[in-house]
Amino acid sequence: MPERRERGEGTLPLPVLMVLAWLVPGLGHMLLGRRLRAGVFFAVVVVAFLLGITLDGELILPHAGDPLSYLAAIASVGNGVLFFVARAVGLGQGVVTSPAFEFGNTFLLTAGMMNMLLVLDVHDIGTGKKEW
Amino acid sequence: MVDHLTLMALDAFLIAVFFSFLWKQEKKERTVYFWKVFGALMLGAILLGWLMYPFPRS
Numbered sequence: 001m002p003e004r005r006e007r008g009e010g011t012l013p014l015p016v017l018m019v020l021a022w023l024v025p026g027l028g029h030m031l032l033g034r035r036l037r038a039g040v041f042f043a044v045v046v047v048a049f050l051l052g053i054t055l056d057g058e059l060i061l062p063h064a065g066d067p068l069s070y071l072a073a074i075a076s077v078g079n080g081v082l083f084f085v086a087r088a089v090g091l092g093q094g095v096v097t098s099p100a101f102e103f104g105n106t107f108l109l110t111a112g113m114m115n116m117l118l119v120l121d122v123h124d125i126g127t128g129k130k131e132w
Numbered sequence: 133m134v135d136h137l138t139l140m141a142l143d144a145f146l147i148a149v150f151f152s153f154l155w156k157q158e159k160k161e162r163t164v165y166f167w168k169v170f171g172a173l174m175l176g177a178i179l180l181g182w183l184m185y186p187f188p189r190s
Contacts, residue, residue, distance in 0.1 A: 037154075
């Protein structure tokens, strides 16, 4: 039985839902009643993020003179609260000499981009463009 | 240290699970879509690596 629940009057405003969806992977879907998908999305994004950290990946910040670093920084910040917590405790500095460094970056960037797609999905559900 | 092929497969797995739940609603179509995405990522990466093989590394 597919998940389907209308967005009722008791739910939070859409911009708030989108911010919450960005901060915690899957939270937006959870608040919209899509519990199965919320759980799957949370697990996928968190596992990808933790793998990236474990594999010595870098939570990339913008570097002057390196335009691509700005795009990478957007993807990194897309991880939401995971990004801020990891930076706060000194994780995600990146170990360039590690054999898994590039794979670590790949996992961190894909986790962030997947989470940003979740924000857009919450928007589509909230506006009624997507019914499920 | 896990080898790169395993890491690539793990990344492809996570991405395929993500998109199958993002874009497909029914269980059967999710399963089909998962294998399509997973297969495309794995085979595409191997094919790309094979095409890059003749090029110099430095």
